[in-house]
Amino acid sequence: MSKLIYRRRQSARPAPHAGEPTYGPLTAEELQLAVRNHSMPLEALREDITPPGLHYVLTHFDIPHIDAGSWHLRIGGAVERSLELSLAALKKDPAISVPVTLECAGNGRSLLKPRPLSQPWTLEAVGTAVWTGVPLAYLLAQARVEPEAVEIVFTGLDEGIQGGVRQQYARSLPIAEALRADVVLAYKMNGSELPPQHGYPLRLVVPGWYGMTSVKWLQSIQVVTVPFHGFQQSVAYRYQHTADDAGAPVSRIRIRSLMLPPGIPDFYTRRRILSRGPVMLRGRAWSGEGAVTGVDVGIDGKWAPAQLEKAAGAFAWRGWSFPWVADPGEHELACRATDATGAVQPLEQHWNYQGMGNNVVQRVKVRVE
Numbered sequence: 001m002s003k004l005i006y007r008r009r010q011s012a013r014p015a016p017h018a019g020e021p022t023y024g025p026l027t028a029e030e031l032q033l034a035v036r037n038h039s040m041p042l043e044a045l046r047e048d049i050t051p052p053g054l055h056y057v058l059t060h061f062d063i064p065h066i067d068a069g070s071w072h073l074r075i076g077g078a079v080e081r082s083l084e085l086s087l088a089a090l091k092k093d094p095a096i097s098v099p100v101t102l103e104c105a106g107n108g109r110s111l112l113k114p115r116p117l118s119q120p121w122t123l124e125a126v127g128t129a130v131w132t133g134v135p136l137a138y139l140l141a142q143a144r145v146e147p148e149a150v151e152i153v154f155t156g157l158d159e160g161i162q163g164g165v166r167q168q169y170a171r172s173l174p175i176a177e178a179l180r181a182d183v184v185l186a187y188k189m190n191g192s193e194l195p196p197q198h199g200y201p202l203r204l205v206v207p208g209w210y211g212m213t214s215v216k217w218l219q220s221i222q223v224v225t226v227p228f229h230g231f232q233q234s235v236a237y238r239y240q241h242t243a244d245d246a247g248a249p250v251s252r253i254r255i256r257s258l259m260l261p262p263g264i265p266d267f268y269t270r271r272r273i274l275s276r277g278p279v280m281l282r283g284r285a286w287s288g289e290g291a292v293t294g295v296d297v298g299i300d301g302k303w304a305p306a307q308l309e310k311a312a313g314a315f316a317w318r319g320w321s322f323p324w325v326a327d328p329g330e331h332e333l334a335c336r337a338t339d340a341t342g343a344v345q346p347l348e349q350h351w352n353y354q355g356m357g358n359n360v361v362q363r364v365k366v367r368v369e
Contacts, residue, residue, distance in 0.1 A: 020243070021114035021353065030120045039124035045260040045284050048128070048312055048319070049099065052189050055127030056211075057197050058104050058119060060169050061160030064217050068201040073185075077153075077223035080144035087201050090134055090187065097132040098182050098207060099313040101286040105210035105237055105250045108349070108358030116355035123258060123362055128284075128317050131205040133186035136221075137179045145175070145223050152178040153222040153230070154204050154215040165231045171215055172228035173206065182207050182315070185218065207315035208252050208288035210357075212237050240353035247353075253288030254359040255345055257295050257320070257337035261364060272366040279324045281306075283335055286317035290340030297322040298334035298361075306335070326368040333364040 026034075037058045044054045068087050075083040104125035109116055111123075119125075140152070155170040177183070186205045187194060194200040199216030206213045212232065238247030260282045263274025283306075285292040291314070295306040309319035320335070336345045349360035 020117050021112075022117055023114050026110075026120055027117065030117060033119045037119055039121060040127045042124055042258065042261050044127075045258060046282070049190060050127035050129055052129070052192070052195050052198060055129055055189075055198070056102070056104060056125045058106075058125070058211065059158070059197065059216075060162065061158045063196050064157040064159075066157060066201060066217060071201055073202060073218055074220040075139060075143050075223075076220070078146040078149040078225050079140075079223050080146065081142070083139065083143050085139075087187065090185070090202065093134045094138055095132055096135055096182070096184055097130050097188075098184055098205065099128060099130045099316040100205055100207045101126065101128040101253075101284075101315060101317045102205075102211045102214060103253050103256065103286070105212055105356045106354070106358075107256075108360065109355030111360065112349060112351055112355050112358065114351075116353060118355065125211075126256075126258070126286075128286075128312070129189050130191065131184055131186035132188035132191065133184045133202070133205075135181060136183045136185055136204070137181060139185065139221075140179065140223075143223070146225075148225045149175055149223045150226065151175065151224050151228050153224055153228045154218060155220045155222070156199075156215045157217040157219045163231055163235055165235075167231050168219070169215060169232060170228070170230045171213055171232050172224070172230075173213065177206070177209075180207075207313075210237075210250055210253055210288070212250070236354070237356065238354060239356055242353055245353065250356050251288075253286065254357050255285075255287040255289065255292070255337050255339045255343045256359045257283055257285035257292075257335045257345065258362055259283040259297075259333060259335045259364055262333075263366060272364060274326060274366060274368055276326050276328050276368050279326050281322040281324055281333065283320055284317040285320055285335075285337035286315075287337070287339035287341075287343065288315065289343060292318045292337055293340050294338040295320040296336045296338075297324075298332075298336065299324060300331055303336070326366075328368050331366050331368060333366060334361050336361045 107125035110120040240247035306320040306322040311318040
């Protein structure tokens with residue numbers, strides 16, 4: 001009875017601000033976020049390209065209902081020529097297709113202690129898709145960006161309140177990043193029309209950057225001559241030590257690897273069970289800072305290099321494999337990646353207030369029968 005009373009009292013407390021750390025069970029607000037959003041089941045790591053329904057989704061507010069027939073993209077601000085383009089007009093422009101691994105900046109947040117309060121991801125907030133659309137640089141060239149421009153602001157049609165601020169979701173990119181040849185305004189995902197939850201009819205995709213940068217349901221692109229200080233730029237998505245710390249902005253994806261869970265799962269705990277004998281361990285590794293150059297696999301604390309496969313693209317994950325002869329008993333498996341900059345996944349995660357950029361080594365408990 002005392003536990004039931006405690007839970008009722010706890011659920012009646014006001015919701016903490018997103019990012020506020022806590023111990024204990026998930027809050028009602030976190031569970032509400034968890035059922036609205038979804039992660040990629042780790043068994044989908046077997047696929048080079050993630051099907052849209054399995055790709056992770058994070059929606060800050062509501063999924064807007066958009067009539068593509070009346071929708072237009074506006075490009076303005078510090079440009080010589082403002083543009084207003086329909087979806088049909090955009091589809092007549094030159095197109096590119098780019099395979100990109102997108103990961104939520106808060107991936108792994110629920111593993112931190114104390115736990116920052118927000119979407120309670122474990123490790124599966126990731127996915128790789130082929131995005132097709134118009135290169136952003138092409139449209140900016142048509143608009144002719146003025147020399148004094150410093151950033152490009154992207155605003156979506158999704159609207160809500162966060163941190164007490166009413167807003168449409170908006171983020172900016174430095175000019176140099178926006179003009180990269182692989183940044184795309186996508187109207188297709190894996191060769192088909194964008195699903196509503198992935199930004200229909202048009203979204204931004206920025207290879208190498210955490211997913212919050214790739215604004216969905218695009219409404220406007222504004223070229224600005226001073227840095228953008230919107231909520232999602234200057235308050236959310238920061239590496240902070242405390243609530244009062246201004247922090248540093250989150251940008252490129254940190255080196256990460258994940259293992260395709262071997263064997264079969266226990267329904268409730270998800271603990272893995274497999275038979276003794278030869279097993280091929282497999283997984284994926286990716287980084288927004290440089291090509292993945294190595295993956296080491298740990299078996300009960302002993303590490304050895306895995307075999308790497310060819311990546312589908314410069315910013316798409318890279319497959320790896322490792323043969324293991326499984327002996328009966330309890331084992332802990334792990335994987336640890338390195339990229340071209342020399343960055344290596346940490347064995348223990350450094351805590352930060354919003355729970356951003358967590359790329360700690362994954363550990364998988366298995367029982368071999």
